[in-house]
Amino acid sequence: MSTPARRRLMRDFKKLQEDPPAGVSGAPTEDNILIWNAVIFGPHDTPFEDGTFKLTIRFTEDYPNKPPAVRFVSKMFHPNVYADGGICLDILQNRWSPTYDVSAILTSIQSLLDEPNPNSPANSLAAQLYQQNKREYEKKVSAIVEESWMNE
């Protein structure tokens, strides 16, 4: 069955394969193009470096007029990521635009890793450490980086 949302997702997937952005990858699951698995590699020169963080992206038939639900499957320690992996990022909520595609979503989340927004904390401990105790923050982050290699 081909709907506008599914056709758009096929184009997103083709673009991701033909013009892959650095440090992110994603593909639809075999039996449902509305559900994708993705991986974001921690950016260089950040505490997240070398981490391989897995995410799921759930689209609805309203895509691209409504944003997908994106969450980390890998454990994350970040001021804007909830305990259940949900992400607090404006472009996935009230600043969504239908011109975004999967590649834009993943690269925005990748840049959020090193540029947290402490004004909308989803994890108050992470937000507090990020602002007041960078050493402790980086220690917690490197623990989840190591954990990200284990649940292969």
Added chain:
Amino acid sequence: MKVTIQKWIGVASWKWQVNDDNCGICRMPFDSCCPECKLPGDDCTIVWGECSHCFHVHCILKWLQSQNYQDQTCPMCRQSWKFKTH
């Protein structure tokens, strides 16, 4: 020598004047129609906003309908969307 033009056959081709080859919303080329329509034709036209961004009419209408009336914005530049009238 005097040349008199006796017959003039004008041949012209046309193309949409657009800032991109693809609609930013559905990512389909402007030469073809939006994913809701089967055939490129008169009812799947391209429309421009006052900000000069353009989309398939069906794509921008669907986006505007999914927004609150107060904050109907251009998906490209987030200025409030107004259809450009000629």
